[in-house]
Amino acid sequence: MLPPGWRPSHSRCLSTLLLYVVSLLVALPEPSAGQASTGSSPTSSPATLIEGLGKAVAPLDGPWQFHLGDDPLWAVPSYDDSQWEKQMAQRPWGEQGHASYTGFAWYRLRLSLNLASGNSCDLSLLVPHLDDVYEIYWNGRSVGRSGRFPPSPIWYRSSDEPAIYILSPGTTQSPERELQGILAIRVWKAPLLSDDSGLSGGFEGAPVVGTPDSIAAYKTTLDYQWLRFNLVSFSEYLLYGIAGLLSFLSWLRDRQQRTLLWMTGFALSPLVRLALYGLRIAWPVGLSNALGPPVSSIRDISLWFLLLWLLHLDHDPALIRLARRCAVVSLSTTILDGLLSLLDASVGWFWVIQIADAVLTGIYFITAAMPLLLVALAIKQRRRLDLARRLVVIAAFLSGMMQVIQGLAPQGSRFTHWTLANKLREPIFLISGSAVSLPTLTGTFLLAALVYAIYRTSMEDRRRRSLLDHEMSSARELQQVLIPETVPSVRGFAITSSYRPALEVGGDFFQIIPLDDDFTLVILGDVSGKGIKAAIAVSLIVGLVRVLVETTQSPAQLLTELNRRLCGRLRDGFATCLTLRVDSHGNCLIASAGHPPPYVNNQELEVSGSFPLGLFPSVAYEESWLRLQVNDHLALYTDGLLEARNKTGEIYGFDRVRNLFSTLPDAARATEAAVLFGQDDDITVVTLVRVPIGEESADLSASSLNL
Structure with missing residues (x-):
């Protein structure tokens, strides 16, 4: 040619x-x-x-x-x-x-x-x-x-x-x-x-x-x-982004609301996947495949914990542990699967990577069925669910089934020749030329159901919080009655007091009760725990003390009777207590129920100790006698002072307490020193300074009450 x-x-x-x-x-x-x-x-x-x-x-x-x-x-x-x-x-x-x-x-x-x-x-x-x-x-x-x-x-x-x-x-x-x-x-x-x-x-x-x-x-x-064909899909992702952003901003305002954090992860993850796979951005496939699976796992895990909360399953410790373990497995497998995408695809042993990819994908989709398990448990336990939560159950079931089918259908399709995955992605109808597929419908339904349920639940939580705030306010008012705001004048002594609860209300208490024949009873104690439960126990103890002082003025006898009445009523709790009876001449009788001993000037006083109140009904307490001289400084305190803890975890400790009381501080200054160091528990300090009779100063008899 x-x-x-x-x-x-x-x-x-x-x-x-x-x-x-x-x-x-x-x-x-x-x-x-x-x-x-x-x-x-x-x-x-x-x-x-x-x-x-x-x-x-x-x-x-x-x-x-x-x-x-x-x-x-x-x-x-x-x-x-x-x-x-x-x-x-x-x-x-x-x-x-x-x-x-x-x-x-x-x-x-x-x-x-x-x-x-x-x-x-x-x-x-x-x-x-x-x-x-x-x-x-x-x-x-x-x-x-x-x-x-x-x-x-x-x-x-x-x-x-x-x-x-x-x-x-x-x-x-x-x-x-x-x-x-x-x-x-x-x-x-x-x-x-x-x-x-x-x-x-x-x-x-x-x-x-x-x-x-x-x-x-x-x-x-x-x-x-x-763009027109994908308009509905992009609108769905936009709604996810708005919901995720609002949830994140709300969580920043109240970081105790972990539900908002889970909603943030659930709503923003699809937006990240859209950027990786759907916006015509020229990502290297290795990079997008490395980031995509972990992002999907974060969305799944966020949905699990949202369902646990919305379906009232978050009080089951075994189920919480299962969800956490599945979360670790899901995130680990997707990270490993993503890392496989970064390996060289041109090597001759790439078939090993393909096998590992198939195995990890199978493990991931086992954990992806978790929403179906949670919905099944909620139905089996016959949880009383309102309309919002019922919608979440239906939407989560449909979305979970869709995700599992979408993930499993293409696996090994070159051998099975299944076309279900492609059919699911096909539009079922068009809106002005924009495709609407079944996954888009189920995803939008789930998002709407979650937003509605979270809104309703947040309103319920806000109402409960309002009621709790009202109860806390009532508890503060009650504690203000139980803890004296002003210290009564005691003949021969200048007295100061300071009370700093760690929470809104606390478990420390003290009482200064004038008795007959020139005697005064000083009681200081600490109930185990904090908050409302401890405050209720304080009200019980103070009420019993006010009743018992009508029949006995002996510190040891008072503790014995108080212990007998408290046994079995503190619900596995206990209380330490120090009781002091003084007269105007400086004579003191002291009895202790497991409480830290007081300081006289810069020396820790040796006091016969015994078990705390409320543990054993037949405990007998002993008394110690002390004579205070003029200008002697007696300091009583709770263990919140001793156990103050700074940001590095170091506690205030005995040495600092000894050095503090060697300066003979009033109660407010001693309390403030521990608070500045790092308050970790309720702190109460009461100081008594012996003064000549008739020279008691009203300025020295003061109380610091911080509720």
Whole structure:
């Protein structure tokens, strides 16, 4: 066969013929299946003729010459591809006889374009998404690529966004404005993962050729159609984002509301997945696949704990432990699965990665069925659920089933040939050209149900909190009655007191009760625990003390009777107590029920100790006698002073207490020192300073009460 365009009238025709024959003999390779000899004839495959190309665009749907494998010579325009197979560009090669093929392949197409009068010779090519890495050659010259070929391949998660490439004028240009050229496309398909159907690879739509203006206008139309088609889906994600942002801002205001934090994780995770997979952002597939699974796991875990709270299952310790373990398994498997995506997909042992991917995916989808388990438990336990929670049950069940089916259906589909996953993604109806699919409906329903349920539950919590605040206010008023705001005048003594609860109300108490015959009874104690429970126990103890002082004035006897009445009434709790009876001459009787001993000046007083109140009914308490001299400083305190703890975990301790009382402080100053160090428990301090009779100062008899 002679070269095209050869005529006997051409000059030097004989030498041209000889050179052509020699080139055939030299370049002739061994014939192989599907490959013709490397002749120089550009007419080895028929040309695709496009007549009168003007402002319109022309699809290059084929047939294209197609060949598996890789050879740089296949980009050369003169390469003979007549023995290659033919494929259409509307479908990938997996649907045209090469299912599950991965690796290199080439497409070639010879173009012959007749341009309309008045149009420039510049051409542009619009290429839909090609699976996975590709490079385009026009007349043997590279005009653009997407991704990076092996070794160390990189391909992008760019959805189906078309790309535009500029083509230079063809090899020949006749007076009839005819352009000719060879379009060759080199493609590399990455190894398949567990959810790949094996039907992909190469073209996913026909390329389109035209002038730069017409191609740009055509791409704008395609982008608009894509945006319109996904409008409902994007609206759903926008609602998720708004709900997540509002939940996060609400959680910042009240960080004890962990439900708002779970709602934030549940609502913002789909928005992150949209950015990774659905917004035509050219993420490397390894990166998007590394981040996507953990984000899905965070959404799942957030939904689990939301359901535990909404379905009143959060009081079951075994179920909480199960949810936490499943959360660890889910997050661990998705992180490992994501890391597999970062490994080199061109290595020969990639089949090991594929097996590991399948195993980890299976484990993940076992944990993904957790919402179905929680809904089943709520129904089995016959939980009384209001309308909002019933809607959540229905929505969570539907969404959970949808997620499990969507995840499991494509697994191994290249062996099972199941098409359920594709059918689920298909739109069930259109709204003004925007697709609405079943997953979109279930996801929107679940979001609406969760938002409604959280709103109703938050209102209920706010109402309960208001009632609790009212109860706390009542408890504070009660404690203000039980803890004296002003210290009564005691003959021969200047007395100060300070009370600092760790919470709104506390478990410390003290009483200063004048008795007959110039005696005064000082009682200071500490109930185990804090808050309302401790405050109720305080009210009980103070009431009993006020009754018992009518019959006895002995500190030891008072503690004995008090202990007998408290046994079995503090609900596994106890109380330490120090009782002191003084007269105006400085004589003191002291009895202790497991309470820290007082300080006289800078020395800790030795007091006979015994068990705290409320533990054993038959305990007998002993008394110690002490004589205070004028200017002696007696300090009584609760263990909240001793156990004050700073940010590093260091406690105030005995040494600091000894140094503090060596300065002979009043009660307010001693309490403030511990608070500044780091209050961890209720703190109460009472000081008594012996003064000459008649020189008691009203300024020294003061009480500091901070509720």
